Amino acid sequence: xxxxxxxxxxxxxxxxxxxxxxxxxxxxxxxxxxxxxxxxxxxxxxxxxxxxxxxxxxxxxxxxxxxxxxxxxxxxxxxxxxxxxxxxxxxxxxxxxxxxxxxxxxxxxxxxxxxxxxxxxxxxxxxxxxxxxxxxxxxxxxxxxxxxxxxxxxxxxxxxxxxxxxxxxxxxxxxxxxxxxxxxxxxxxxxxxxxxxxxxxxxxxxxxxxxxxxxxxxxxxxxxxxxxxxxxxxxxxxxxxxxxxxxxxxxxxxxxxxxxxxxxxxxxxxxxxxxxxxxxxxxxxxxxxxxxxxxxxx
Numbered sequence: 001x002x003x004x005x006x007x008x009x010x011x012x013x014x015x016x017x018x019x020x021x022x023x024x025x026x027x028x029x030x031x032x033x034x035x036x037x038x039x040x041x042x043x044x045x046x047x048x049x050x051x052x053x054x055x056x057x058x059x060x061x062x063x064x065x066x067x068x069x070x071x072x073x074x075x076x077x078x079x080x081x082x083x084x085x086x087x088x089x090x091x092x093x094x095x096x097x098x099x100x101x102x103x104x105x106x107x108x109x110x111x112x113x114x115x116x117x118x119x120x121x122x123x124x125x126x127x128x129x130x131x132x133x134x135x136x137x138x139x140x141x142x143x144x145x146x147x148x149x150x151x152x153x154x155x156x157x158x159x160x161x162x163x164x165x166x167x168x169x170x171x172x173x174x175x176x177x178x179x180x181x182x183x184x185x186x187x188x189x190x191x192x193x194x195x196x197x198x199x200x201x202x203x204x205x206x207x208x209x210x211x212x213x214x215x216x217x218x219x220x221x222x223x224x225x226x227x228x229x230x231x232x233x234x235x236x237x238x239x240x241x242x243x244x245x246x247x248x249x250x251x252x253x254x255x256x257x258x259x260x261x262x263x264x265x266x267x268x269x270x271x272x273x274x275x276x277x278x279x280x281x282x283x284x285x286x287x288x289x290x291x292x293x294x295x296x297x298x
Contacts, residue, residue, distance in 0.1 A: 026078035036079075041089065043075050045097060048111035060108075063120045067100070067107035083107060096205035113203040116159045124201035124209065130190040135167035138190050138200070138208045141182030147226075151237075154219040155186070155212065162201075162209035163218050169231075183229040187239070193222040 029046045030039035047070065052059045055073055059065050067083060070076060086109070090098045100109045113122070130136050140155055140163070157163045169185055190200065193210075198218065201209045212218040225239030233239065 026074040028075055028079070040076075040079055040081070041093070044070075044089065045111060045114070047073065047075070048098070048109065049114045050116045052117060059117065059120065061119065061121050063110035063115060063117075063122055064099075064101070064108040065110070067109050070109060099204055112205040113162065113164065113207045113209060115161050118161065120161065122203070124203060127190070127194075127200035127202055127208065129194070132202065133167060133190065133208060134206070137168055138165040138188040139167075139169060140165050140186045140188065141169070141179060142184045142186065143182065144184055144228075147184045150186070151220060151226075154217040154222075157212055157216045161211070163212055163216075165200075165208035165210070167206055167208065184234075185227045185231075187224040187226070188218070189222050189224040193218070196222070198222065 028036075028039040028043045030042040034042070047055060047057065048063070048065065051057075052065060055075075057065050057069055057073065067086060071081060071083070071086070087100060090100045090109070097111055097114075098109055099112055100107065102108075110122075115122070125132070127133060142150060155163050165188060194200065198210060198212065203209055210218060223237065226234045226237035228234060
């Protein structure tokens with residue numbers, strides 16, 4: 001069993017003191033317009049990701065807290081939530097935010113990702129190649145306003161332990177890792193980042209996580225392509241340039257690709273997610289024959 005971290009607080013004199021269980025009152029997180037169910041869900045998420053220490057909840061190093069302690073927290077207790085109700089919330093959560101387990105007749109719960117508590121070290125699956133990501137895609141969703149700074153400095157984990165990447169754009173059978181309100185999508189070049197020493201992990205609910213570089217950033221050099229809400233590539237962020245309609249190339253098209261030919265090379269900038277196969281195998285030989293030393297990526 002992972003070691004349990006006991007939260008500590010300091011008195012005005014600077015000396016540690018025992019925290020009051022569930023300090024901070026019984027007010028739920030969320031907005032006034034949110035339904036009670038949504039506010040309860042946001043409160044659970046906040047407690048398990050960020051607020052355990054300030055609320056006096058003992059948490060294991062792997063992020064688990066005792067369900068009995070969680071249910072006694074004033075914020076949760078005010079909703080008369082019991083184990084059965086908690087199980088229903090966990091099972092119904094569309095983003096699979098939580099894991100609920102029973103060990104030696106004791107129930108434990110954790111958030112699967114999203115922590116800002118530095119002592120938490122989740123048991124994550126290392127990603128060693130892009131094939132370790134089921135969808136072969138890693139994309140970060142953000143807003144147009146945030147993109148202004150991200151485009152120059154990169155993605156930051158900010159106060160969290162990891163930068164979060166989804167396995168696709170929200171709505172395309174993506175369980176978790178991206179808000180539905182995102183209108184900018186940054187596709188990550190996982191092979192390039194791995195080759196540069198950036199580490200990636202897969203959470204229990206399928207979110208791709210990375211700490212970025214030693215400063216907590218995933219730099220723009222590792223952005224494969226960037227698209228807007230209409231799935232159109234942003235100017236300057238189109239991604240790899242590939243030959244158009246390779247699967248239907250004709251002899252005339254191959255002639256047009258010949259570097260010795262006076263006609264312009266036929267190529268179209270195209271935003272390509274990490275999952276795409278750029279060159280069908282049946283035409284690679286013919287293209288290499290025409291292009292000579294020009295690199296063809298597959």
